[in-house]
Amino acid sequence: MRKNKKRGFFKSIAHFFDKKLVMPITRVIVKIAKAFERSEKTIESWLSKQNTLLFVSLIIAVIIFIVIDRRLVVFTSQTAEILKDQTVEATYNEEAYVVEGLPETVDITLMGSRSDLFIAKQSTTSKVAIDLTGLQPGAHRVNVEYSQPLSSIEYSVNPSIATVNIYPKVSETKTLTTDILNQDNLDDKLVINSITPETDQVVIKGTDDKNAVNSLTKVSAVKALVDIDQLSTQTAGTTTIKDVPLKAYDKDGNILDIEIVPSKINVDLEIDSPSKEVPIQVIPNGEIGFGKAISSINMSDSSAIVYATRDVLENLKNIPVEVDVTGLRENREYKLELTKPKGVKSMSLSTITLKFTLGDSTDKDIDNVNIDVRNLDDRYSVQGLSENDIKVTVNVKGVDGVLKGLTADDITAYIDLKDYKAGEYEIPVKVEGSDSRVQYLSKTKKVKIRIVEK
Numbered sequence: 001m002r003k004n005k006k007r008g009f010f011k012s013i014a015h016f017f018d019k020k021l022v023m024p025i026t027r028v029i030v031k032i033a034k035a036f037e038r039s040e041k042t043i044e045s046w047l048s049k050q051n052t053l054l055f056v057s058l059i060i061a062v063i064i065f066i067v068i069d070r071r072l073v074v075f076t077s078q079t080a081e082i083l084k085d086q087t088v089e090a091t092y093n094e095e096a097y098v099v100e101g102l103p104e105t106v107d108i109t110l111m112g113s114r115s116d117l118f119i120a121k122q123s124t125t126s127k128v129a130i131d132l133t134g135l136q137p138g139a140h141r142v143n144v145e146y147s148q149p150l151s152s153i154e155y156s157v158n159p160s161i162a163t164v165n166i167y168p169k170v171s172e173t174k175t176l177t178t179d180i181l182n183q184d185n186l187d188d189k190l191v192i193n194s195i196t197p198e199t200d201q202v203v204i205k206g207t208d209d210k211n212a213v214n215s216l217t218k219v220s221a222v223k224a225l226v227d228i229d230q231l232s233t234q235t236a237g238t239t240t241i242k243d244v245p246l247k248a249y250d251k252d253g254n255i256l257d258i259e260i261v262p263s264k265i266n267v268d269l270e271i272d273s274p275s276k277e278v279p280i281q282v283i284p285n286g287e288i289g290f291g292k293a294i295s296s297i298n299m300s301d302s303s304a305i306v307y308a309t310r311d312v313l314e315n316l317k318n319i320p321v322e323v324d325v326t327g328l329r330e331n332r333e334y335k336l337e338l339t340k341p342k343g344v345k346s347m348s349l350s351t352i353t354l355k356f357t358l359g360d361s362t363d364k365d366i367d368n369v370n371i372d373v374r375n376l377d378d379r380y381s382v383q384g385l386s387e388n389d390i391k392v393t394v395n396v397k398g399v400d401g402v403l404k405g406l407t408a409d410d411i412t413a414y415i416d417l418k419d420y421k422a423g424e425y426e427i428p429v430k431v432e433g434s435d436s437r438v439q440y441l442s443k444t445k446k447v448k449i450r451i452v453e454k
Contacts, residue, residue, distance in 0.1 A: 081117055083108040088144065092132035092166075098207045100214065101164040102130065108146055111154040120153050130162060137166045167207035171261075174222045176200050176246070178267065181227040187234045188346035189273050189307045196268040197224050197244075204248060205259040214258055220251040222260060226267050236273045242266050274310050279303045280338075281318040282354060282436045286326030288361070293398045294325075294437040295359035304338070305348040312343035321352060331357050359399035367393045369408045371429065371447060375418035380451050382417065385424070389447040394431055398438040410434050413442055417451070424450045 085105040092099060106128055110117055120126065126148040132140070142164060144157045178195045186192070206216045224244045231239060244267045248258040282297050304319055319341060323334055334354045340347055368391050373382050384390035392413050396403060415427040426448050431440040 078112065079114055079117065080109060080111045081121075083110065083121070086128045086146075088128045088130060090130045090132060092135070096169055097132075097137070098167045098169050098205075098212070098214075099132065099164050100167070100212060101162060103144070103159060103162050106144055107158045109156045109158070111156075112150070112152055116150050116152050120148050120150050123149050125149055128157070130164075132164070132166065135166055137168055139163065139165050165212070167209050167212055169205055170208050170216065171203050171205045172216060173201055174204050174219065174248075176202050176222055176224055176265075178224045178226055181225055182229045185228050189275070190234060190236065190271050191274065191307075191309050191345070192269055193272045194270040195226060196270070198266045198268075199262075202246060203261040205261065214256045216258065218250045219248050219256060219258060221249045223247055223249065224265060224267055226269070231269075234271075236271050238268055238270050240266055240268050273307065274313055275305050275307045276313040276316065277303050278306050278316055279318050280352060281320050283320050283322045284325045284356075284436060285322050286324050288325050288358070288439075289327050289329035291361055292329055292358045293361035293402075293439075294356055295399045295402070296357045297437060298355040298357070300353035301349055306341075306344045307346040308344045316341060316344070319347070321354070323354060323356075325356065328356065328358065331355070359401075361397055362400050362403060363395055363397040364403055365393050365395050365443070366406065366408050366411060367391075369394050369411050369413045369431075369442075372412060372414040374414050374416050376420065376451070379453060380420075380422060381454050383450045383452065385448040385450060388444065389449060392429055392431075392442045392444040392447070395441045395443055396433070396438050397441075398435075402435065402437050406433075406435070406438065411440060415447065415449070420451055422451050422453055424448065 084107050086108050087105055088103050090099065090102050108128065110120055112120070126146070128144060128146050130142050130144055132142065135142075140163070142162055144160050144162055146155050146157050148155070176197055176199065178197060180192065180195070183192075202222055204216060204219060204222060206212075206214060208216050210217050224246055226241060226244055230241050230244075233239070243264040245264055246260045246262070248256045248260060250256055280299060280301065280303055282299065284294065288294065306313070306316065306319070308316070319338065321336060321338065323336065332355075334356070336352055336354065338347060338349055338352055371384070371390055371392060376382060394408075394411050394413065396406060396411070411431065411433045413429055413431045415429060417427070426446050428446050429442045429444055431442045433440045
Protein backbone atom coordinates (compact mmCIF):
# COMPACT_ATOMS: atom_id res chain seq x y z
CA MET A 1 0.00 0.00 0.00
CA ARG A 2 2.79 2.38 1.02
CA LYS A 3 4.76 1.42 -2.07
CA ASN A 4 1.78 2.26 -4.25
CA LYS A 5 1.35 5.62 -2.50
CA LYS A 6 5.02 6.49 -2.94
CA ARG A 7 4.89 5.42 -6.54
CA GLY A 8 1.81 7.53 -7.13
CA PHE A 9 3.43 10.50 -5.40
CA PHE A 10 6.52 10.38 -7.60
CA LYS A 11 4.39 9.84 -10.67
CA SER A 12 2.43 13.00 -9.88
CA ILE A 13 5.68 14.95 -9.47
CA ALA A 14 7.00 13.54 -12.71
CA HIS A 15 3.75 14.40 -14.46
CA PHE A 16 3.87 17.97 -13.13
CA PHE A 17 7.46 18.62 -14.24
CA ASP A 18 6.81 16.82 -17.50
CA LYS A 19 3.98 19.19 -18.29
CA LYS A 20 5.54 22.42 -16.97
CA LEU A 21 9.24 21.95 -17.75
CA VAL A 22 10.19 18.87 -19.71
CA MET A 23 7.80 19.30 -22.62
CA PRO A 24 8.63 22.99 -23.18
CA ILE A 25 12.32 22.14 -23.02
CA THR A 26 11.79 19.26 -25.44
CA ARG A 27 10.07 21.53 -27.93
CA VAL A 28 13.02 23.93 -27.75
CA ILE A 29 15.51 21.13 -28.30
CA VAL A 30 13.49 19.84 -31.24
CA LYS A 31 13.46 23.25 -32.83
CA ILE A 32 17.21 23.57 -32.36
CA ALA A 33 17.68 20.16 -33.87
CA LYS A 34 15.59 21.06 -36.87
CA ALA A 35 17.50 24.32 -37.29
CA PHE A 36 20.79 22.51 -37.49
CA GLU A 37 19.34 19.59 -39.46
CA ARG A 38 20.65 16.99 -37.07
CA SER A 39 19.38 13.54 -36.39
CA GLU A 40 15.93 14.49 -35.29
CA LYS A 41 14.59 10.98 -34.89
CA THR A 42 17.37 9.93 -32.52
CA ILE A 43 16.68 12.82 -30.11
CA GLU A 44 12.93 12.30 -30.21
CA SER A 45 13.22 8.61 -29.50
CA TRP A 46 15.57 9.32 -26.57
CA LEU A 47 13.24 11.96 -25.08
CA SER A 48 10.15 9.82 -25.63
CA LYS A 49 11.38 7.17 -23.24
CA GLN A 50 9.53 7.26 -19.90
CA ASN A 51 12.69 6.74 -17.82
CA THR A 52 14.45 9.68 -19.51
CA LEU A 53 11.63 12.08 -18.73
CA LEU A 54 11.46 10.86 -15.17
CA PHE A 55 15.18 11.38 -14.56
CA VAL A 56 15.17 14.84 -16.17
CA SER A 57 12.24 15.90 -14.02
CA LEU A 58 13.88 14.62 -10.85
CA ILE A 59 17.21 16.35 -11.60
CA ILE A 60 15.46 19.70 -12.24
CA ALA A 61 13.36 19.31 -9.09
CA VAL A 62 16.45 18.63 -6.96
CA ILE A 63 18.28 21.65 -8.40
CA ILE A 64 15.33 23.95 -7.72
CA PHE A 65 14.96 22.60 -4.19
CA ILE A 66 18.64 23.17 -3.38
CA VAL A 67 18.59 26.75 -4.75
CA ILE A 68 15.44 27.72 -2.83
CA ASP A 69 16.63 26.00 0.34
CA ARG A 70 19.97 27.84 0.30
CA ARG A 71 18.34 31.19 -0.27
CA LEU A 72 15.90 30.65 2.58
CA VAL A 73 18.75 29.68 4.92
CA VAL A 74 20.77 32.76 3.99
CA PHE A 75 17.79 35.08 4.31
CA THR A 76 16.62 33.66 7.66
CA SER A 77 20.04 33.27 9.36
CA GLN A 78 20.67 35.36 12.49
CA THR A 79 23.23 38.19 12.32
CA ALA A 80 24.14 41.54 13.92
CA GLU A 81 24.83 45.02 12.58
CA ILE A 82 26.00 48.28 14.22
CA LEU A 83 24.40 51.62 13.37
CA LYS A 84 27.00 54.29 14.11
CA ASP A 85 26.39 57.86 15.35
CA GLN A 86 22.62 57.80 15.68
CA THR A 87 21.25 61.20 16.71
CA VAL A 88 19.70 61.42 20.17
CA GLU A 89 16.45 63.36 20.67
CA ALA A 90 15.78 64.70 24.18
CA THR A 91 12.33 65.58 25.44
CA TYR A 92 12.06 68.30 28.12
CA ASN A 93 10.72 71.81 28.65
CA GLU A 94 13.30 73.87 26.75
CA GLU A 95 11.74 77.16 27.83
CA ALA A 96 12.16 76.40 31.52
CA TYR A 97 15.32 74.29 31.75
CA VAL A 98 18.89 73.94 30.52
CA VAL A 99 20.30 70.40 30.29
CA GLU A 100 23.99 69.48 30.20
CA GLY A 101 25.46 66.03 29.67
CA LEU A 102 23.14 64.86 26.90
CA PRO A 103 24.95 62.65 24.38
CA GLU A 104 24.64 63.97 20.84
CA THR A 105 24.91 60.51 19.23
CA VAL A 106 25.02 56.84 20.26
CA ASP A 107 25.80 53.52 18.54
CA ILE A 108 23.02 50.93 18.14
CA THR A 109 23.74 47.19 17.76
CA LEU A 110 20.87 45.35 16.02
CA MET A 111 20.49 41.54 16.19
CA GLY A 112 18.07 39.44 14.12
CA SER A 113 17.50 37.88 10.73
CA ARG A 114 18.90 39.55 7.63
CA SER A 115 15.42 40.26 6.35
CA ASP A 116 14.37 41.94 9.60
CA LEU A 117 17.59 43.94 9.79
CA PHE A 118 17.07 45.15 6.26
CA ILE A 119 13.55 46.35 7.09
CA ALA A 120 14.69 47.91 10.38
CA LYS A 121 17.43 49.97 8.69
CA GLN A 122 15.01 51.30 6.09
CA SER A 123 12.43 52.34 8.67
CA THR A 124 11.78 56.07 9.08
CA THR A 125 10.01 55.63 12.42
CA SER A 126 13.09 54.43 14.32
CA LYS A 127 14.57 56.94 16.76
CA VAL A 128 16.86 57.25 19.77
CA ALA A 129 15.35 59.28 22.61
CA ILE A 130 15.87 60.42 26.19
CA ASP A 131 12.74 61.42 28.08
CA LEU A 132 13.36 64.01 30.82
CA THR A 133 9.71 64.92 31.30
CA GLY A 134 8.85 65.52 34.93
CA LEU A 135 12.44 65.58 36.22
CA GLN A 136 13.36 68.42 38.58
CA PRO A 137 16.61 70.46 38.54
CA GLY A 138 19.60 68.42 39.66
CA ALA A 139 21.73 65.47 38.50
CA HIS A 140 19.97 62.41 37.03
CA ARG A 141 20.91 59.08 35.42
CA VAL A 142 18.55 58.44 32.55
CA ASN A 143 18.08 55.63 30.03
CA VAL A 144 18.78 56.04 26.34
CA GLU A 145 15.88 54.33 24.54
CA TYR A 146 15.74 53.02 20.97
CA SER A 147 12.38 52.50 19.30
CA GLN A 148 11.83 50.59 16.05
CA PRO A 149 8.80 48.90 14.43
CA LEU A 150 9.94 45.24 14.51
CA SER A 151 9.53 43.32 17.76
CA SER A 152 11.67 40.49 16.35
CA ILE A 153 14.77 42.69 16.43
CA GLU A 154 16.95 42.72 19.54
CA TYR A 155 19.15 45.76 20.19
CA SER A 156 21.66 47.30 22.56
CA VAL A 157 22.55 51.00 22.94
CA ASN A 158 26.04 52.33 23.62
CA PRO A 159 25.98 54.29 25.89
CA SER A 160 22.71 53.08 27.30
CA ILE A 161 22.69 55.44 30.29
CA ALA A 162 23.47 59.18 30.40
CA THR A 163 24.21 61.37 33.43
CA VAL A 164 22.59 64.76 32.92
CA ASN A 165 22.38 67.98 34.93
CA ILE A 166 19.16 69.98 34.77
CA TYR A 167 19.27 73.71 35.60
CA PRO A 168 16.55 76.39 35.69
CA LYS A 169 16.82 78.67 32.65
CA VAL A 170 17.43 82.42 33.13
CA SER A 171 18.14 85.24 30.65
CA GLU A 172 20.06 88.51 30.47
CA THR A 173 20.86 91.22 27.93
CA LYS A 174 24.30 91.54 26.35
CA THR A 175 25.89 94.17 24.11
CA LEU A 176 26.75 92.80 20.68
CA THR A 177 30.14 93.33 19.03
CA THR A 178 31.36 92.26 15.58
CA ASP A 179 34.26 90.22 14.22
CA ILE A 180 35.30 90.11 10.56
CA LEU A 181 36.20 86.70 9.14
CA ASN A 182 38.35 86.19 6.03
CA GLN A 183 39.23 89.88 5.85
CA ASP A 184 42.33 88.97 3.82
CA ASN A 185 39.96 87.91 1.02
CA LEU A 186 38.71 91.50 0.62
CA ASP A 187 39.99 93.24 -2.51
CA ASP A 188 43.27 95.02 -1.69
CA LYS A 189 41.86 98.27 -3.02
CA LEU A 190 38.87 98.20 -0.66
CA VAL A 191 38.55 98.97 3.05
CA ILE A 192 35.66 98.56 5.45
CA ASN A 193 34.74 101.96 6.86
CA SER A 194 32.00 100.80 9.21
CA ILE A 195 30.02 97.76 10.33
CA THR A 196 26.43 98.34 11.46
CA PRO A 197 24.45 95.39 12.87
CA GLU A 198 20.66 95.70 12.85
CA THR A 199 20.75 95.53 16.67
CA ASP A 200 23.46 96.04 19.26
CA GLN A 201 21.63 94.26 22.09
CA VAL A 202 20.81 90.55 22.30
CA VAL A 203 19.36 88.22 24.93
CA ILE A 204 21.33 85.22 26.13
CA LYS A 205 19.53 82.34 27.83
CA GLY A 206 20.94 79.57 30.00
CA THR A 207 21.83 78.84 33.60
CA ASP A 208 23.53 81.20 36.03
CA ASP A 209 24.95 78.27 38.00
CA LYS A 210 28.72 78.81 38.11
CA ASN A 211 29.32 75.05 38.14
CA ALA A 212 27.67 74.58 34.75
CA VAL A 213 29.98 74.16 31.77
CA ASN A 214 28.11 76.79 29.76
CA SER A 215 27.06 79.13 32.56
CA LEU A 216 25.93 82.65 31.65
CA THR A 217 28.44 83.92 34.22
CA LYS A 218 31.23 82.78 31.88
CA VAL A 219 30.03 84.82 28.89
CA SER A 220 32.61 87.53 28.19
CA ALA A 221 31.39 88.65 24.77
CA VAL A 222 28.70 87.98 22.17
CA LYS A 223 29.88 88.57 18.62
CA ALA A 224 28.39 88.70 15.15
CA LEU A 225 30.74 86.81 12.82
CA VAL A 226 30.76 88.80 9.59
CA ASP A 227 32.28 86.66 6.82
CA ILE A 228 33.75 88.59 3.88
CA ASP A 229 33.28 85.49 1.70
CA GLN A 230 29.51 86.01 2.02
CA LEU A 231 29.67 89.26 0.01
CA SER A 232 27.86 88.82 -3.29
CA THR A 233 30.09 91.47 -4.94
CA GLN A 234 33.15 93.36 -3.74
CA THR A 235 32.54 96.97 -4.70
CA ALA A 236 32.59 100.31 -2.91
CA GLY A 237 29.28 101.25 -1.30
CA THR A 238 26.92 99.90 1.35
CA THR A 239 26.03 96.23 1.25
CA THR A 240 24.03 93.96 3.55
CA ILE A 241 25.08 90.49 4.69
CA LYS A 242 22.06 88.50 5.82
CA ASP A 243 21.77 85.82 8.52
CA VAL A 244 25.09 86.56 10.21
CA PRO A 245 25.51 83.97 13.02
CA LEU A 246 26.05 85.06 16.64
CA LYS A 247 28.43 83.30 19.03
CA ALA A 248 29.08 83.62 22.77
CA TYR A 249 32.68 83.52 24.07
CA ASP A 250 34.36 83.19 27.45
CA LYS A 251 37.35 85.31 28.50
CA ASP A 252 39.77 82.85 26.87
CA GLY A 253 38.01 83.03 23.51
CA ASN A 254 36.31 79.63 23.75
CA ILE A 255 32.83 79.28 22.24
CA LEU A 256 30.07 78.62 24.78
CA ASP A 257 26.94 76.60 24.02
CA ILE A 258 24.56 79.42 24.95
CA GLU A 259 21.14 80.19 23.49
CA ILE A 260 21.18 83.63 21.85
CA VAL A 261 18.05 85.51 20.81
CA PRO A 262 18.11 86.31 17.96
CA SER A 263 20.60 83.70 16.78
CA LYS A 264 21.21 85.47 13.44
CA ILE A 265 21.03 89.10 12.32
CA ASN A 266 21.61 91.25 9.24
CA VAL A 267 24.71 93.47 9.10
CA ASP A 268 25.37 96.51 6.88
CA LEU A 269 28.94 97.05 5.63
CA GLU A 270 30.11 100.41 4.33
CA ILE A 271 32.95 99.70 1.91
CA ASP A 272 35.25 102.41 0.55
CA SER A 273 38.25 102.60 -1.77
CA PRO A 274 40.36 105.53 -0.51
CA SER A 275 43.57 106.25 -2.42
CA LYS A 276 46.30 108.86 -2.69
CA GLU A 277 49.17 109.67 -5.06
CA VAL A 278 52.37 109.58 -3.01
CA PRO A 279 55.90 110.62 -4.16
CA ILE A 280 58.70 108.05 -4.20
CA GLN A 281 61.75 109.03 -2.13
CA VAL A 282 65.10 107.47 -3.01
CA ILE A 283 67.39 106.92 -0.02
CA PRO A 284 71.03 106.03 -0.95
CA ASN A 285 72.76 104.01 1.78
CA GLY A 286 76.51 103.60 2.20
CA GLU A 287 79.60 105.56 1.12
CA ILE A 288 80.02 106.24 -2.60
CA GLY A 289 83.49 105.62 -4.03
CA PHE A 290 86.16 108.16 -3.00
CA GLY A 291 85.96 111.44 -4.87
CA LYS A 292 82.57 110.69 -6.38
CA ALA A 293 79.04 111.97 -5.65
CA ILE A 294 75.56 111.57 -7.12
CA SER A 295 74.91 114.10 -9.83
CA SER A 296 71.38 112.96 -10.72
CA ILE A 297 68.85 110.21 -10.06
CA ASN A 298 66.41 109.40 -12.83
CA MET A 299 63.34 107.37 -11.85
CA SER A 300 61.03 105.43 -14.15
CA ASP A 301 58.18 106.66 -11.92
CA SER A 302 58.25 109.53 -9.45
CA SER A 303 55.06 108.61 -7.60
CA ALA A 304 52.57 105.78 -7.03
CA ILE A 305 48.88 105.53 -6.16
CA VAL A 306 48.44 103.79 -2.82
CA TYR A 307 45.28 102.28 -1.28
CA ALA A 308 44.80 102.28 2.49
CA THR A 309 42.53 103.60 5.22
CA ARG A 310 42.10 107.36 5.39
CA ASP A 311 44.12 107.56 8.62
CA VAL A 312 47.07 105.82 6.99
CA LEU A 313 46.85 107.98 3.86
CA GLU A 314 46.73 111.16 5.93
CA ASN A 315 50.06 110.38 7.61
CA LEU A 316 51.80 108.93 4.55
CA LYS A 317 54.23 111.48 3.06
CA ASN A 318 56.32 109.33 0.72
CA ILE A 319 57.27 105.81 -0.33
CA PRO A 320 60.90 105.23 0.68
CA VAL A 321 63.20 103.21 -1.61
CA GLU A 322 66.57 102.34 -0.09
CA VAL A 323 69.52 101.73 -2.45
CA ASP A 324 72.92 100.38 -1.43
CA VAL A 325 75.51 102.60 -3.17
CA THR A 326 78.53 101.45 -1.17
CA GLY A 327 81.70 101.78 -3.32
CA LEU A 328 79.79 103.06 -6.37
CA ARG A 329 82.30 104.70 -8.80
CA GLU A 330 80.46 104.83 -12.12
CA ASN A 331 76.96 105.34 -13.50
CA ARG A 332 74.59 102.49 -12.76
CA GLU A 333 70.98 101.41 -13.25
CA TYR A 334 68.97 99.61 -10.55
CA LYS A 335 65.68 97.73 -10.81
CA LEU A 336 64.15 97.44 -7.35
CA GLU A 337 61.06 96.01 -5.68
CA LEU A 338 58.85 98.57 -3.92
CA THR A 339 57.98 97.72 -0.32
CA LYS A 340 54.51 98.75 0.80
CA PRO A 341 54.64 101.16 3.76
CA LYS A 342 52.95 99.99 6.95
CA GLY A 343 49.15 100.04 6.64
CA VAL A 344 49.13 100.22 2.83
CA LYS A 345 47.07 97.44 1.23
CA SER A 346 47.85 98.00 -2.44
CA MET A 347 49.99 100.18 -4.72
CA SER A 348 49.81 100.94 -8.42
CA LEU A 349 53.53 100.06 -8.77
CA SER A 350 55.48 97.02 -7.65
CA THR A 351 58.92 97.83 -9.15
CA ILE A 352 60.90 100.92 -10.09
CA THR A 353 63.97 101.54 -12.24
CA LEU A 354 66.59 104.03 -10.99
CA LYS A 355 69.54 105.41 -12.96
CA PHE A 356 72.36 106.98 -10.94
CA THR A 357 74.71 109.44 -12.68
CA LEU A 358 77.93 110.32 -10.83
CA GLY A 359 80.20 113.37 -10.83
CA ASP A 360 83.20 114.70 -8.94
CA SER A 361 82.56 115.25 -5.25
CA THR A 362 83.05 118.46 -3.30
CA ASP A 363 81.91 119.61 0.13
CA LYS A 364 81.11 122.68 2.19
CA ASP A 365 79.87 123.62 5.67
CA ILE A 366 76.49 125.10 6.37
CA ASP A 367 76.27 126.92 9.71
CA ASN A 368 73.45 127.68 12.15
CA VAL A 369 71.23 124.67 11.47
CA ASN A 370 68.62 124.63 14.26
CA ILE A 371 68.18 121.42 16.26
CA ASP A 372 64.62 120.08 16.35
CA VAL A 373 63.19 117.88 19.11
CA ARG A 374 61.25 114.69 18.28
CA ASN A 375 59.13 112.27 20.35
CA LEU A 376 59.33 114.24 23.62
CA ASP A 377 56.46 113.52 26.05
CA ASP A 378 53.95 116.41 26.14
CA ARG A 379 54.47 116.76 29.89
CA TYR A 380 58.03 118.03 29.35
CA SER A 381 59.97 120.79 27.63
CA VAL A 382 63.66 120.81 26.66
CA GLN A 383 66.47 123.40 27.01
CA GLY A 384 69.95 123.47 25.47
CA LEU A 385 72.67 124.03 28.04
CA SER A 386 74.63 126.39 25.72
CA GLU A 387 74.45 128.11 22.33
CA ASN A 388 76.37 125.20 20.80
CA ASP A 389 73.65 122.83 22.05
CA ILE A 390 70.80 124.41 20.09
CA LYS A 391 72.48 124.89 16.69
CA VAL A 392 75.00 122.83 14.73
CA THR A 393 77.21 123.12 11.65
CA VAL A 394 76.52 120.52 8.99
CA ASN A 395 79.06 119.35 6.41
CA VAL A 396 77.45 118.47 3.08
CA LYS A 397 79.03 116.44 0.25
CA GLY A 398 77.94 116.26 -3.35
CA VAL A 399 78.62 117.56 -6.85
CA ASP A 400 79.20 121.30 -7.09
CA GLY A 401 76.05 122.02 -9.08
CA VAL A 402 73.84 120.41 -6.39
CA LEU A 403 75.55 122.09 -3.39
CA LYS A 404 75.41 125.63 -4.81
CA GLY A 405 71.76 126.24 -4.04
CA LEU A 406 71.75 124.38 -0.66
CA THR A 407 70.87 126.41 2.47
CA ALA A 408 70.20 125.72 6.18
CA ASP A 409 66.47 125.60 5.39
CA ASP A 410 67.08 122.45 3.30
CA ILE A 411 68.64 120.61 6.24
CA THR A 412 67.04 119.18 9.37
CA ALA A 413 69.07 118.41 12.49
CA TYR A 414 67.21 116.74 15.39
CA ILE A 415 67.46 114.77 18.61
CA ASP A 416 65.16 111.85 19.47
CA LEU A 417 63.87 112.09 23.07
CA LYS A 418 61.50 109.13 23.11
CA ASP A 419 61.10 107.66 26.63
CA TYR A 420 63.26 110.40 28.18
CA LYS A 421 62.11 111.99 31.47
CA ALA A 422 63.13 115.05 33.50
CA GLY A 423 66.91 115.42 33.89
CA GLU A 424 70.12 116.38 32.05
CA TYR A 425 71.37 114.27 29.15
CA GLU A 426 73.93 114.16 26.34
CA ILE A 427 72.03 113.23 23.18
CA PRO A 428 73.34 112.20 19.69
CA VAL A 429 72.49 114.59 16.85
CA LYS A 430 70.96 113.20 13.66
CA VAL A 431 70.84 115.03 10.31
CA GLU A 432 68.72 114.60 7.17
CA GLY A 433 68.05 116.70 4.10
CA SER A 434 65.55 117.11 1.31
CA ASP A 435 67.97 116.18 -1.50
CA SER A 436 68.90 112.51 -1.58
CA ARG A 437 71.93 113.22 -3.82
CA VAL A 438 73.67 114.92 -0.90
CA GLN A 439 75.40 113.37 2.12
CA TYR A 440 74.83 115.20 5.43
CA LEU A 441 77.12 115.04 8.48
CA SER A 442 76.80 117.09 11.66
CA LYS A 443 80.13 118.36 12.94
CA THR A 444 78.69 118.30 16.45
CA LYS A 445 78.12 114.67 17.38
CA LYS A 446 76.28 115.21 20.67
CA VAL A 447 74.56 118.06 22.50
CA LYS A 448 73.80 118.60 26.19
CA ILE A 449 70.19 119.27 27.15
CA ARG A 450 67.98 119.61 30.18
CA ILE A 451 64.42 118.17 30.25
CA VAL A 452 62.02 119.83 32.70
CA GLU A 453 58.34 119.38 33.52
CA LYS A 454 56.01 122.03 32.16
